[in-house]
Amino acid sequence: MILLKIELKDIDWIKSVEDIFNINMYDNLKNKGSISHAMAIQKAESEYDKYKIIQDKKYVSDFDRLVKEIEIIEDK
Numbered sequence: 030m031i032l033l034k035i036e037l038k039d040i041d042w043i044k045s046v047e048d049i050f051n052i053n054m055y056d057n058l059k060n061k062g063s064i065s066h067a068m069a070i071q072k073a074e075s076e077y078d079k080y081k082i083i084q085d086k087k088y089v090s091d092f093d094r095l096v097k098e099i100e101i102i103e104d105k
Contacts, residue, residue, distance in 0.1 A: 037045060050056075064072075
């Protein structure tokens with residue numbers, strides 16, 4: 030553990046991480062799983078495409094924000 034300056038071997042580190050997951054009630058993956066790398070990439074990209082559309086609609090650049098502030102100041 031870095032903050033406590035405790036030297037851990039690899040197996041101790043793995044056990045330590047597993048303990049953290051167990052404390053937080055996360056399930057640990059005990060094997061390789063059933064999703065291939067290609068399927069995971071495809072899923073991630075499709076989710077990102079959905080997110081990107083929403084994000085782009087909400088995005089206001091710093092320049093646009095500054096222009097709006099200047100317009101408000103000039104209107105006063």
